[in-house]
Amino acid sequence: MTTAIANPSADSDIVIGSHVLKSRLIVGTGKYATFEQMQECLEVSGADVITVAVRRERLVDADGRNILDFIDLDRYTILPNTAGCFSADDAVRVARLGREILRGLENPGSDWVKLEVLGDTKTLLPDPVATIDACRQLVDDGFQVLCYTSDDPITARRLKEAGATSVMPAGSPIGSGQGILNPNNIRICMEYLKQDDADYPVIVDAGVGTASDVSFAMELGCDGVLLNTAIASAKNPHLMADAMRQACIAGRQAWLAGRIPRKLYATASSPLDGTIS
Amino acid sequence: MTTAIANPSADSDIVIGSHVLKSRLIVGTGKYATFEQMQECLEVSGADVITVAVRRERLVDADGRNILDFIDLDRYTILPNTAGCFSADDAVRVARLGREILRGLENPGSDWVKLEVLGDTKTLLPDPVATIDACRQLVDDGFQVLCYTSDDPITARRLKEAGATSVMPAGSPIGSGQGILNPNNIRICMEYLKQDDADYPVIVDAGVGTASDVSFAMELGCDGVLLNTAIASAKNPHLMADAMRQACIAGRQAWLAGRIPRKLYATASSPLDGTIS
Amino acid sequence: MTTAIANPSADSDIVIGSHVLKSRLIVGTGKYATFEQMQECLEVSGADVITVAVRRERLVDADGRNILDFIDLDRYTILPNTAGCFSADDAVRVARLGREILRGLENPGSDWVKLEVLGDTKTLLPDPVATIDACRQLVDDGFQVLCYTSDDPITARRLKEAGATSVMPAGSPIGSGQGILNPNNIRICMEYLKQDDADYPVIVDAGVGTASDVSFAMELGCDGVLLNTAIASAKNPHLMADAMRQACIAGRQAWLAGRIPRKLYATASSPLDGTIS
Amino acid sequence: MTTAIANPSADSDIVIGSHVLKSRLIVGTGKYATFEQMQECLEVSGADVITVAVRRERLVDADGRNILDFIDLDRYTILPNTAGCFSADDAVRVARLGREILRGLENPGSDWVKLEVLGDTKTLLPDPVATIDACRQLVDDGFQVLCYTSDDPITARRLKEAGATSVMPAGSPIGSGQGILNPNNIRICMEYLKQDDADYPVIVDAGVGTASDVSFAMELGCDGVLLNTAIASAKNPHLMADAMRQACIAGRQAWLAGRIPRKLYATASSPLDGTIS
Amino acid sequence: MISIEVNGERRTVEANCSVRDLLQELGINNRYCAVERNLQLVPRELHADCRLKPGDRIEVVTLVGGG
Amino acid sequence: MISIEVNGERRTVEANCSVRDLLQELGINNRYCAVERNLQLVPRELHADCRLKPGDRIEVVTLVGGG
Amino acid sequence: MISIEVNGERRTVEANCSVRDLLQELGINNRYCAVERNLQLVPRELHADCRLKPGDRIEVVTLVGGG
C-alpha cells in the first residue's frame, strides 16, 4: 500500500467537465524569460493543462518564433484564457478566437476556456456582473467555462448557476503573491459549490506566492490550483516549478489523509508512563 | 538541469554536527496504532533520522515485542530523546542511558541526543533554564546535543553558546497542530543562530499539523523539520507521511528558488498589449 | 490642545450624503432581550444613527408595544434597512415602505436606506448583482443609498458608480463575530472609493465581534462602523455598547494620529547611552 | 446603570502588589520631542503610573533641565526600569539606584521596579535566565518586581515562582509596533499565572503599535498594558495618547462584557419572519 | 362583504371599505405603519380615498428591530 | 486596391483579396492564427472564400504566454 | 537472599547476584536495554562484574516510541 500511496497517481483523477486529468496543478505560460525556460518549467511542474492568452499577431515580428513551437500539443491540454478583457462581449469574442485556433491545432482544449473579465486595469480584479454575463453567453455557445472570480461566495454560486464547469476563486489578487487571504470565504465557496455535488471542481486561481500557499489551498479541500507568476517570476523558476508540483500533491494528500485537530496546547508524543525516577 | 532539480537529491545535504543527511525531515516513532504501521510510515516519510524515547522496561510484557524489532538499524540513524524529563539531572541520566543502548546496537545515533527538559506536565512546554543547564552538562560529556526549545530567540542564542549542535525551536506546543504561530520569532532565531555561521542547523520541532506547516517552516529558511503526532495521529498516517515527505522538499526548494515578493495587488501574468479592440 | 483632542467632538463630522453626524458608530436595534435594554444600549453607544427593519405588522400582538415607543425620534436619525430581501424588487418595495413610515414620523431618515439584498438564507451574504440593480432603482427614486456589500473591491466600485451614497463592505459574514477577515480587500475598496474623492464615506458593516475589531476597521481609514449583534448578543450589552463607543473613537484617533511603522524588531524606548558600567 | 458603566471608574481597580490603580494603561516617558510634549501626553493618556530609566548624570548639561521638573510627583507613581542592563548584577545595581532617588523624592514608586535584563543590544529582547536570577535578588532585597519578559509561558511561570509581583510578557519586540504576535502564548501565560490566583496582574509590555493592539491585549484578559514608543513616536502623540487611553478602557470593557462567539457565518440581526412576499 | 388578503391572510371586509377603515378595524396605529396594495405603496394621505376591491392583496408593515 | 484596417492599422490590399490572401501577404502561419472580420469570426475553412471589402476591420490573433 | 529495588518495585535476589544475572532472571534482552545502579550507569561490559548490594536501586530501561 505504502508505495501506491507514495505514488500520486494513486490519487483519483480530477474531472473538469469532459476533461480527466492526473495533475491538479494548472500552470500559465506568461512572464518567462525565454520560451526554452517556459518549456522546461512546464515539464518540471508536471502539469497536464497549461493556460495561454489570445493576442493580436504582431504584423512584423522580431524573430518570428511563436509560443506554439515550444508546446507539445500532444502532451498538454491548452486552456485559452480571456485575459485582458474588460467587458463580457470582448471576452466572448476572445474565447471564440481561441477556440478557432485550438480547433485548427486539434488540441482537446478547443472546447473550454478560462473566463476572465476584469474590472480594473490596475488591480486586474475580476468583474462579478460581467463575468456572470459572459459565462452565460459562452455556456450557450457550447463552451465549458472555467470562471476566474473573486472569493465572493455568492458570485461563485451564481457562476455555477450560470453553467460554469468550474469556479476558480482567487486566493488574492493576480500576481500579488499573498496566498489565500480569506480561507473563510473559500470554505463557504466550497460549501456552496459542492453541496450535493461533491465532485464539482473548485480551483484556486491567482495569488499564490510560494509552495505552502499551494499546499494550504489543497488542504482546504480545493480540487486544484492554477498559477503562473509564482513560478515564472521566481529567482529560479525551474526549482520553484518542482516545488509547486510537490506542494500540490502534498497538500492534496494531507487533505485526503485527514489532519490532526488544532489544540491550544500539547499532547505528548512520547509516553509519559515508564519515566525513570 | 530540470531533471536534476526535479530530484531532491540535487539539494545539498543537511549537516548536523558529524551527521550528514539527505532528508531534512526527522520523524518520531510514538503514537502509532501498531509497530507495523510505524514501520511503513517511517519508510514512506523518507526520513534518515528517527527519534525514540527511553523508558523503563516493563518487567512483565504483554507480547514481548520491542520497537527495535521493527526498526532497520542499518538504515536509520536513531535520535534518542529525553522526553518526560522535568529536570536537567534526569535529562542527563536519560541521555546517558540512551547512549548506552545505542552503543550496544552500534547505531551512529549513540553520539547525539534530542534534549527535552519540560517545564509543565500539562502543556509539555520546554524549560529554558533547565534546558540550557542540561545542554552544558551533556556537551561536556561529549554529546552532540540537539535542543528542543521554545521560539524565544535569546534562549536559542544561549543554547548555541552552551554548545548545542542544533537548536530546534517549537513552532507551537507539542502535538497542538497549530503550525508556526510566530514566524517573527523564528526569523530572529535564524538571524542569531546563522550569523557568521550560515550552515548552523536550525530545525523546527513540534507543533506541525499538516503539510503546509512543514513547507512554511522550510520557506522561512529552516534546515529541517521534526514531527511525530501530525503523521501518527492523522486519519491516514501512510498518506500523511508521504505528504510530509514532499512538503518538506517542496518548502526547501521554494526557499532555494526565491519566491516572488508580496504586493497589495496584481501584476498581469498575461501581457496587456496586443489586446483586441 | 490636549483637552480639545481628548474630546472626540474635536474630530471632523462624518458626512453621509446630506447627513452630517458626530458619531462614527451606527448601531442596529435587533436581537435585544427587551426594548428597555435596547434603549439603554443605544444611549451608551453614543450613536446618532440607528438601523431598523421593515416587517409585516402582527395583526394580533402580544402586548401591543412597538419599537418606536422606545426610540427618541428627535435624537436619532433612523436608517431603515431592507434586511430579509432576496431580490432587487423586494428591496425596492421595502425601501419605499420604510420611507413612507419615516415620512409620517417626520424623521430625517426618510430620505435614505441601508440596502441589503441577500443571496442566501443560510449565510445572509449579499448578492452583488441584485444589490447593484436595486441601488440603481433606488437612486433613480431619489433615495440616498447606503449599500451593504461583500468586501469585493470591484463590486464596491460598481455600487459607487451606480450612485450609492456610501458603500459598506462586510468585514466578515453578518453576526459571525470574526472581525475583518481580509484587510487587503478593504484597503483596495478604500483606494477605489476615495480616489479623487477623499471624503466619500466607507463604512464597515457586519462581522464585528469585539472592540478591537472596531478600532482595527477605523485604523484602516474607514469612516465608520455599523454593528448590531456584537452589542445585543454580548453577555453584558450595556458594557459592550460603551466599549464599542470608545473603540470607535480610539481607532479613529489612532488613524488620524499616524501610527508607528511595523518592524521585525526593536528600537529602544529608553536611551542606550549613559548606562552605568 | 448605563451611566455608571459609561464611566470607566465603575471598573474595579488594578492591584499590583501594594499599588492600587485606576488606569490600566502604564506609559513610558522616553522618545518625546520635548519634555512639554511628554507632559501633555502623560496627562491625556490618563495613566497613573509612568516608567522612567536610570542614567548617568551628564556632568555638563545643555540647559540643565531634568525630566523630574516636568513630572507631577504627587499625581504619578513612578515605575523606574532597569533598561539598558545586560546582566543580573547591573540590573540589581540600577534598581537600587532608582529606589534611592525615588525615596529622596518621597514617591510611592520607591518600592517597586520594572525589571528589564536584555539579551541583545540589537533586538533588545529579554534574557530569561538573567531576568529570573535578577528577580530573585531584587525580591530578596525587598523590591516589588514587575518583570518584562518574552511571551514564553514557562519563563513567565518561573518568574512568578521567583516572587515577581507582576509578569509582563512582550506582545512583540520593543518598539516593533507589531502588536501581539502570539496570542496563544499569552493565553497560556494567563492560564499559568492566574491559576488559583485570578487577581495576579499580567501586563502586556512592549510591541504595541496602535489602539487596536491595546484593546486586543485587554480582550485576552490581561490586566493592563505598558507602552511608550507607540505614543511618543506617533505623528501626533497627543492624539495617539488619547486613542490609547480609550482603547485600553474599551478592550477591558469588551473583556468584561463577554464577546459573542466566532462562527464561520451569519446569524440574522434583523428577524427573518414577517418579511413581505 | 368582499374578500381580500391582508399580510397573506384571507379576510372579509365591508364592500367599499377604505384602507383607513381597514387599519381602524385592525386597530393599527396609522402613524407607525405603511400600506401596500397589490404591490403598490398607498401613501398615507390616500388611505381614506383608497377603496378596497375583491381580491386585493394588502401588506401592512411597521418598523422592528434590525441591524 | 482597397483600404482596410488590420489589427488597428490602415492597409491597402488588392480588390477582391480573400482572408487567405491577406494572411499569405502578411506571412502569417495560418495554423497558429484566427481571424475576425468586423467583429465576426471567420472560420478557417472560409478564409479562401471570404473576400475583403473596403473599410473592413480585420483582427488577426494568435496565442501568447498567459496565466 | 538480598532485597533490592528494580524500576521502583521491591525484589529479592540471590546474594552476590550480578547485573547480568538479574537481567537473565528478568528475561530481558541485554542488547536492548541499559542499566542504572543507584543513579549511576552500569556499562554493558561491567554487567557481569557488578554485584548487587542490599538496598540497591536498579533502573532497567529500553527504547520506546517517541517524538
Place this chain on the structure above:
Amino acid sequence: MISIEVNGERRTVEANCSVRDLLQELGINNRYCAVERNLQLVPRELHADCRLKPGDRIEVVTLVGGG
C-alpha cells in the same frame, strides 16, 4: 588632591572631599540623583560622611525618559 573616576571620567578632587562636596562641585541637584561608590550605593544620608579615597570609582545617576 586625589584622583578618582566619576561616571567613567578621570577627575581630581580635594583630599578628604565627601560625596556631598563632590555633588556640590559638580553642581548636581542632590534631590534628583543617586550615588554609587565602587559599585556600592551611598545612601543620601551618608553623602556628607562618605570621604572619597584615591582611585574611587563614583557613579552619579539620575532619572531620564524611558519605557
